[in-house]
Structures are given as C-alpha cells and as structure tokens.
Amino acid sequence: MDTRFLGISDLSEAPSVAVVVDVMRAFTVAAWAFAQGAEKIVLAESPNEALALKAGHPDWVALKDGPPAPGFDLVNSPGLLRSVDLGGRTVVQKTTAGTVGALAVKEASLVLCAGFVVAEATARLLRTQNSDSVTFVVTGEDGQADEDLACAQYIALRATEAGTDAAEFLRRAAQSRAAAELAEGGRQGVHPDDVALCLEVDRFPFAMVAALEGSLMVLRPWGGSG
Numbered sequence: 001m002d003t004r005f006l007g008i009s010d011l012s013e014a015p016s017v018a019v020v021v022d023v024m025r026a027f028t029v030a031a032w033a034f035a036q037g038a039e040k041i042v043l044a045e046s047p048n049e050a051l052a053l054k055a056g057h058p059d060w061v062a063l064k065d066g067p068p069a070p071g072f073d074l075v076n077s078p079g080l081l082r083s084v085d086l087g088g089r090t091v092v093q094k095t096t097a098g099t100v101g102a103l104a105v106k107e108a109s110l111v112l113c114a115g116f117v118v119a120e121a122t123a124r125l126l127r128t129q130n131s132d133s134v135t136f137v138v139t140g141e142d143g144q145a146d147e148d149l150a151c152a153q154y155i156a157l158r159a160t161e162a163g164t165d166a167a168e169f170l171r172r173a174a175q176s177r178a179a180a181e182l183a184e185g186g187r188q189g190v191h192p193d194d195v196a197l198c199l200e201v202d203r204f205p206f207a208m209v210a211a212l213e214g215s216l217m218v219l220r221p222w223g224g225s226g
C-alpha cells in the first residue's frame with residue numbers, strides 16, 4: 001500500500017482513498033457522538049452554514065469548537081460530550097481543522113475520518129479495500145501536528161502489520177502542542193479529561209465514513225456496533 005501524508009493545503013487533486021485524521025479533537029468527538037447514539041454527523045463548511053442547517057432542522061444538534069457560542073448546542077469536547085444523550089439525533093459539526101480536512105477531500109471515492117479511538121476499525125476497513133494508494137490528511141497545523149501525524153502513521157502501519165505497538169505513537173501525541181494547549185486549562189469548551197480521551201486506542205469498534213449525500217458531506221459509523 002502506497003501511503004502519502006499531506007496537510008490540507010497540500011491537497012492538489014482528489015485522492016481515491018483518503019483518511020482524514022484529527023485526534024484533538026474533532027474525530028474523537030465524532031466517535032463519541034456516535035457512541036452516544038447520534039445517527040449521523042453533517043460536516044459544515046462554516047459556523048453560519050451550521051446555524052442555517054440547524055434553523056432548517058430544529059431537531060438537529062449544532063456543535064462547534066472553541067467556547068460555547070450562541071445558537072450552538074455543544075462544544076468540541078469528548079469529555080463534555082460523553083454525558084450527552086444523542087439517541088437518533090443528527091449532529092452538525094464545524095471545527096477549525098478536522099471538518100475542514102474532510103470537506104477538502106469530499107470528491108474522493110472513499111473518505112474515512114479517524115483518530116486513535118477508531119484506529120483498528122479504520123485500519124481494518126483499509127485492509128478490506130485492498131487499495132494501492134491511501135492519502136492521509138494530517139489536519140492540524142497545516143500537516144505538522146504531531147498528534148495527527150503519529151496517528152496517521154500508526155493507522156497506516158496497522159493496516160499492513162496487525163501487531164504494531166501503539167506506545168511510541170501515543171507518546172508523540174501526548175507530547176504534542178495540541179495536547180499541551182488542551183492540558184493548560186482555563187479555556188472554555190475544554191474538559192480536563194479531553195487529552196486522555198483522545199489517546200484511548202480502539203475505544204470504539206466502528207470506523208467512520210464520510211460521503212456526499214446531496215450537497216452535504218455526511219459522516220456515519222461503519223462496522224462495529226456503531
């Protein structure tokens with residue numbers, strides 16, 4: 001399997017298979033939303049689009065990163081989300097990096113969104129595809145975020161070598177700039193357990209597949225019990 005690791009701005013053409021990685025925190029949050037019962041996640045282009053979608057579907061749940069904001073129901077925090085019942089709900093998510101990365105590859109034939117919490121399920125799906133070439137989109141810090149690069153490299157190895165040890169990859173993620181910033185405290189929209197929750201390898205049995213449904217990019221769980 002030929003693998004490429006690219007930042008969002010490095011994407012020049014639609015890859016065939018893309019794995020969009022955002023460990024802290026968008027796709028850890030997405031996985032928790034499915035674990036809490038969400039049916040699907042619509043990835044919004046902008047905060048205004050998220051609010052417009054919610055206005056058209058008042059039962060949808062709008063989620064944005066940063067501090068709590070008017071019109072939004074939730075923030076981008078796994079620690080805060082894990083106590084919310086989302087049974088059967090549609091979540092609309094807009095974040096700085098993760099959702100932008102997924103939307104940047106919306107023309108790809110297969111788009112997976114991933115973090116450590118769905119690593120093995122993601123690797124398993126890649127194995128079933130038997131793809132010649134997989135593009136990993138390292139969403140944070142324009143491709144330099146080490147928590148995302150480490151996770152992408154781990155999933156790429158796991159897709160070919162089932163016994164790959166996660167320890168070194170987790171160590172890098174734990175020492176990343178994003179982990180340090182989240183651990184600093186004092187920020188709204190952050191729970192003290194967020195970093196630890198983002199570093200739980202294989203916490204969930206499902207992968208997450210994003211695809212265009214009409215004009216919307218929609219993320220759904222794949223496999224497992226999700």
Ligand SMILES: O=C(O)[C@H](CS(=O)(=O)O)OP(=O)(O)O
Nearest residue numbers: 024025026065095096097098
């Ligand atoms: O909410 C997040 O973790 C980040 C935004 S910030 O860097 O923490 O402010 O967005 P994401 O798209 O999940 O990386």
Ligand SMILES: [Mg+2]
Nearest residue numbers: 022024025140
């Ligand atoms: Mg991130």
